[in-house]
Amino acid sequence: MIKKYVEENKDRMLEELFSLIRIPSVSAQTAHKEDMVRCAERWKELLLQAGVDKAEVMPSKGNPMVYAERMVDPKAKTVLVYGHYDVMPAEPFELWKTEPFEPVIKDGHIWARGADDDKGQSFMQAKAFEYLNKHNLLKHNMKFIFEGEEEIGSGSLGPFIEEHKDLLKCDVILVSDTGIISPDVPSITTGLRGLSYWQIEVTGPDHDLHSGTFGGAVANPINVLCKLIADVTGPDGKIRIPGFYDDVEEASDEERKLVASIPFNEEEYKKSIGVKALFGEEGYSTIERTGYRPSFDVCGIWGGYTGDGAKTVIPSKAYAKISSRLVPHQDHNKISQLVVDYFNRVAPDTVTVKVEKHHGGYGYVCPIDFPAYKAAERGFETVFGKRPLPVRIGGSIPIISTFEKLLGAKSVLMGFGLESNAIHSPNENMPVDLWLKGIETIINFHLEYDKEA
Amino acid sequence: MIKKYVEENKDRMLEELFSLIRIPSVSAQTAHKEDMVRCAERWKELLLQAGVDKAEVMPSKGNPMVYAERMVDPKAKTVLVYGHYDVMPAEPFELWKTEPFEPVIKDGHIWARGADDDKGQSFMQAKAFEYLNKHNLLKHNMKFIFEGEEEIGSGSLGPFIEEHKDLLKCDVILVSDTGIISPDVPSITTGLRGLSYWQIEVTGPDHDLHSGTFGGAVANPINVLCKLIADVTGPDGKIRIPGFYDDVEEASDEERKLVASIPFNEEEYKKSIGVKALFGEEGYSTIERTGYRPSFDVCGIWGGYTGDGAKTVIPSKAYAKISSRLVPHQDHNKISQLVVDYFNRVAPDTVTVKVEKHHGGYGYVCPIDFPAYKAAERGFETVFGKRPLPVRIGGSIPIISTFEKLLGAKSVLMGFGLESNAIHSPNENMPVDLWLKGIETIINFHLEYDKEA
Known part of the structure; x- marks a missing residue:
């Protein structure tokens, strides 16, 4: 009818x-x-x-x-x-x-x-x-x-x-x-997924320095920023900021079983984005990684000389825009603050680190x-x-x-x-x-x- | 007279x-x-x-x-x-x-x-x-x-x-x-000091990806670049690329004694460049770090979204310009190749890493x-x-x-x-x-x- x-x-x-x-x-x-x-x-x-x-x-x-x-x-x-x-x-x-x-x-x-x-x-x-x-x-x-x-x-x-x-x-x-x-x-x-977004600014010397005169004696803010970012993700793809996963809800066995039955062709997927290999959190499938697990991605980074050719400089500042996709029941306000506190805590005293929260979403x-x-x-x-x-x-x-x-x-x-x-x-x-x-x-x-x- | x-x-x-x-x-x-x-x-x-x-x-x-x-x-x-x-x-x-x-x-x-x-x-x-x-x-x-x-x-x-x-x-x-x-x-x-200079390009996916749809499942080339850079320098300030120090000549005791007598006011030095603390290779003074030891500095880095506000993207590419100041008897040609080989060797298979040698100097x-x-x-x-x-x-x-x-x-x-x-x-x-x-x-x-x- x-x-x-x-x-x-x-x-x-x-x-x-x-x-x-x-x-x-x-x-x-x-x-x-x-x-x-x-x-x-x-x-x-x-x-x-x-x-x-x-x-x-x-x-x-x-x-x-x-x-x-x-x-x-x-x-x-x-x-x-x-x-x-x-x-x-x-x-x-x-x-x-x-x-x-x-x-x-x-x-x-x-x-x-x-x-x-x-x-x-x-x-x-x-x-x-x-x-x-x-x-x-x-x-x-x-x-x-x-x-x-x-x-x-x-x-x-x-x-x-x-x-x-x-x-x-x-x-x-x-x-x-x-x-x-x-x-x-x-x-x-x-x-x-929800979202948290940050901008991080690392300041080393108060003006750009000659990399010959000072190289080796002063913390380079780009090197420091890279280290701050690199330390967040482990080789197992896990986010190592203490407390980050506290509120992440694990899917039930029933749901994981249903998710596992979603047709997924890894070769097609890799081909569609042009990568040779995928990378993500150990112990989860690609579909789970994007749907059930949070992420930590640098969306933008910049600092120092980025023009043609070579310029030898230790820049005063380096920046990155970073975002995390969040999953139930992660509260973006709580996670945003957690990450701000984390970076402030681990920042070496050789630089000044400023982390600014952008918008977030549940x-x-x-x-x-x-x-x-x-x-x-x-x-x-x-x-x-x-x-x-x-x-x-x-x-x-x-x-x-x-x-x-x-x-x-x-x-x-x-x-x-x-x-x-x-x-x-x-x-x-x-x-x-x-x-x-x-x-x-x-x-x-x-x-x-x-x-x- | x-x-x-x-x-x-x-x-x-x-x-x-x-x-x-x-x-x-x-x-x-x-x-x-x-x-x-x-x-x-x-x-x-x-x-x-x-x-x-x-x-x-x-x-x-x-x-x-x-x-x-x-x-x-x-x-x-x-x-x-x-x-x-x-x-x-x-x-x-x-x-x-x-x-x-x-x-x-x-x-x-x-x-x-x-x-x-x-x-x-x-x-x-x-x-x-x-x-x-x-x-x-x-x-x-x-x-x-x-x-x-x-x-x-x-x-x-x-x-x-x-x-x-x-x-x-x-x-x-x-x-x-x-x-x-x-x-x-x-x-x-x-x-x-001598000099080696490189540009490094890390390519992840072959086009920019939505950080929501793909975040967590794909290696982000900026995150990877940061890790490649961060891994080079140890917490002791030493460059951890195997063979990097092989040809570095240690100064004689007589010369180190003379160097130690060079007037150096650390407080003045820090004030002149506006930093709270210095950073460099353990076991060497600031004067030795700039005169007698090689360095590894990122001179520029860029990738992804760098404009105002927030854009959630996993970029296809990330770049850095890197330079090392070299000391006797490091050969810049040898060191340049050593670093190229190193990055190619440690690059994960989730991305493509291209390292290009710029000019160098003895x-x-x-x-x-x-x-x-x-x-x-x-x-x-x-x-x-x-x-x-x-x-x-x-x-x-x-x-x-x-x-x-x-x-x-x-x-x-x-x-x-x-x-x-x-x-x-x-x-x-x-x-x-x-x-x-x-x-x-x-x-x-x-x-x-x-x-x-």
Whole structure:
């Protein structure tokens, strides 16, 4: 019945999606300021058509927010759907085979900017809701919040949530803005890493020195900086700063088993980044290293003479930018301070070391025994015929941890993107059958969620 | 008698020197191209006046050379005097209290560009020769070679020597282009360090990676570079590259005792460069570390994001420029290759390390039991009343080792400059009494040299 509905309504639903895609809501380009408002207004209309009780375009300190709700029972649970209506710039235009803002269906794919990220995906959520609402199957309340600044850092969303905590109150947040491994290997993103970032400045002599006159008698700040950095990581790939791993949660045996079954071709992986050998923490697989374990990477380093040829100098200063990806339950504030204290403690008295904390961000994890996760899992199983694998991705989506912090609710990251969908690139696309399967899967999530709740 | 002569001829000798100084022979500035030739011609006249048999302005691939000789006995020893007639630019002019190219005597000092470096000093050599020649005291032959490119790297001198080995044949080279510790603590420069210079490039992935997606699974080339550099120097300040010290000559007990008597105020030294503590190889004093021991300094390092704020990236590449000051008898070619081999050997297979040799230079040492050194020592003792201290300076004067290599002759660095003479800076100067003492000391050197020879 679900399958039949989506098949029968396919053309209408696609035409509705296309009306969103045709508005070039590029948040990074001020020329599209008015398109942002038009796109938000269009979303409002589409949500009303889908059956919400009310929908509003609400002001924020940046681009407007689209809020909508369908309250079936004040005492029932509430699912909040989050998505974003802004898209990445389409440049370089000349690499597109079709017009980026004029969606085309060809070879079974929708071709357009936003076909996946995130108009295509977030519209699946609206259409799943439409089905449930139309067929009186909704046993829980639903809210929608769509922002227009995700591609430029979600700067207005945090303050907006802070200001509208009651309005956005919910039991779980549902997000379709991530991907699956493949249609044959469905997966759910269960974790995102947090982040700490530092800048370190090492000062030796108070002015650059002649490396002949002074070389050998004075600590060189670059040499010292290299030593400070090198000492952090052991030959076993472990971070040797005392206390660094204290709050790192080890994955359960069940989860490690599932992770081990994620298809991974090391040769392909190495080839794709052009390295001869991988390096990481001993005792963990590559997937675990990026998803379940913290990292310590120098993102930038500079000091002394960096021009052509040779200049013999002992520079006064050397700098590095360093970041750690953090995992549950590492607190970025605690880790940031831990590292500052560590460098100050081990700095030799031959130099002055100044460590400055930059921004940080919380990681996120959705336990695989969390009821809403179980509902998502069964939703996938019903439609894809396979239990989805839990995947923790190495990057950060700071807004997910902001939701958890401000609303006290976990997110379930039910995304349906494929790597070949080319988000952020020319020729972004979405297979139509996958898009329809996504709608079906989300419908099943809601049905399963009511059983769990 | 010597003292009387220099006192009586002081005004004339100064006026002759001034005629050289008034020609602005700035080798770094092409506007002074003709001044270089005029200055060389003037030197020729002055040398002929001083009593040489012949003097010539000879072409080189750059500025002309001035060559002169006084052959008293083909079977006798020959002393070759080396100096340079070019000077540093006088800019910034506004900081000069007098005109840089119009010498003035004030407060007992000559004030002018070149008053010390090297017109003032090399002219002492000419006037010492004049005395000896006029009084029939010269028992050995004398040759003079003055170049016009010392301040821009002596690029033409090497090929000139190569081409005129017979003409420049000598037993010892005498150079007045260095300094003494103070008039109360006379000293002779006995050593210069050699140099090796490398650029190292570490390549990890073949393109920059997202530090979230890949952090923890891939060797970061900056982290690796830091480790490669940090591992070279031990906590005892020793360079841990196998074989690095193999050819380093240890100073004799006698020399170490003399070195220990060189006045050195550690607090003043630290204050002058703005450090809280010094660092260097265990078991050696600061003076020994810069004069008698090799160094390993990173002169520049760069890689990844170095702009404002934070960017989370694992860069594809990281670079460093590294130099070692070398001491006798370290061969810079051998050491350069040793370090290249070392880095290639210890590089982990997670990255590609490319080490490129830049230029290198030989060090120089004048043993303190070398006859000509002894003559210089006694020359100083006679005039200054104290045995001069041997001082090895940390920097390099490549031409001195070139002389040794091409002519097979040692140099005696009998310089008379003071730090307060401000060479290369505005208000360069030379105390007149020190200038006269220098002439006397050189005369005594020649007299002592004949006893030694």
